[in-house]
Amino acid sequence: MSDIRVRFAPSPTGALHLGGARTAIYNWLFARANEGQFLLRIEDTDTKRSKKEYIEQIYESLRWLGMSWDEEPVFQSQRMAAYQQAAQELLQSGSAYYCFCTSEELEARRKASGVYQYDRKCRSLSETEINTHLNVGKKAAIRCNVPAGTTEWSDCVYGKISVNNDEIDDFILLRSNGFPTYQFAVVVDDIFMRISHVIRGEDHISNTPKQILLYKAFGAGIPEFAHLPLLNGTDGKRLSKRHGATGVDEYRDQGYPAEAVFNYLAILGWVPKDGNEILKPAELVQRFLLADIARKSAVFDLKKFDWVSNEHIKRMENAEICRHILPILIDNHLISAEPDESGRQYILKFIDLMKSRFRNFRQFAELGSYFFKDPETYEDKAVRKNWKETEVNRRMAILLDKLQQLEEFSAVSIESTVRELADELDISAGKLIHPLRLAVSGYSVGPGIFELLEFLGKETVLRRIQAALQRLPVSE
């Protein structure tokens, strides 16, 4: 399997979105699984919509996902001469012809006839007619001279697809302003880059016959094609802003681990044969098979993505999680700067206690803030349920007193204190535990309470209970 060369070819008209990232991932997976080259091409021939800053943004997202590319990226905007030359070549061989029809004329004729395809008016122009037009400086586009017959290929994902050439328009290769169209530039570049497998979105299936015709016109070898089903939103429509975050960078900013995004996108529409769904990039490479990709468009499901992300966080080394959350903790003013060794140990333990519950790194700062500062508010629902009356204050005051007298503030001693008091008061331990958790964390859920109290330390715990005693219950 030598000489496998694939490319990811984004247009810099926006940040890298989920669908594009998925295409890139499959290309990358295929290249790495087959000892091939993964190349990049920037399709910036649409000068109106392309922006420089997006290029860097796309690079950044690819790097963040852990995909490195081989060779220097190819920029279409720098290959104008090549397109001109290639067009001339097709003109010479008769595979293309000049078209002097203007957009307005075309539209008028389309409207009048009701026929969508180009009427091929300029196909039969004589050489003298062409020269006359050219000599007066008339603007000309160059169109593909589509031959009769059928065009077919065997798609790595979809199988055999065949199209009657009657259905194919004499599409434009070079616009009258000299810029190539997508169809043309893609083929010229894929030949130039010696691409062996074209792996791209399913929206290009209909374009493929045109491109195959071009390969033939150039007398070039035709690559393998693999089309990927598209990504949809929950309503089955094409993924867009109204479905929420669609940019890879947005997920990074929300604190999701890169491996989780990579993993979920990879298994969306493709499940490894062994049923293992939580996999690192290298493990995905081992299992990846183009032919196994489903042919149905898939819906990005945030719930499942969250699950995947949580699974990755659970498996991650505490030290690695620490690296990721340190800047977030600082940002949220939970710690002031790089912690010293004891601070670091504290954070590591905090991670160990909490990581099984979180789906992204930000939650460590949000849902875990009470490890670093006293709660400022108390979860409404929990207050209503566990601390709705002053009777709770009476009990907690007693508990506070008992805890204060504790010499050894350990999980074990705390637990027995709480349980003994519950016995004395003739109530269930939960009646003390729930308010206790609320006072200390502000939440109704969290890790084991006794372990948590020991971890936070006596001073902090007592202070927080006192504060809660003052503030709860909240009157309406």
Next chain:
RNA sequence: GGCGCCAUCGUCUAGUGGUUAGGACCCAGGAUUUUCAUUCCUGUAACCGGAGUUCGAUCCUCCGUGGCGCUACCA
């Protein structure tokens, strides 16, 4: 309008000419005599419709229907 692709639980999917149609996420219930946003267990839930082929179709064929895509001097 034309052409193309697709169609199994809500979602991602496995699968077969005869299966109790399997798994994962979600959801629901239960257990862990402290919680759940941890952990474990259990459960609900699907073959788009109609013909045809066949002893038998979720599976094969055809026709519908629906979704998506392409149909630009966008990519």
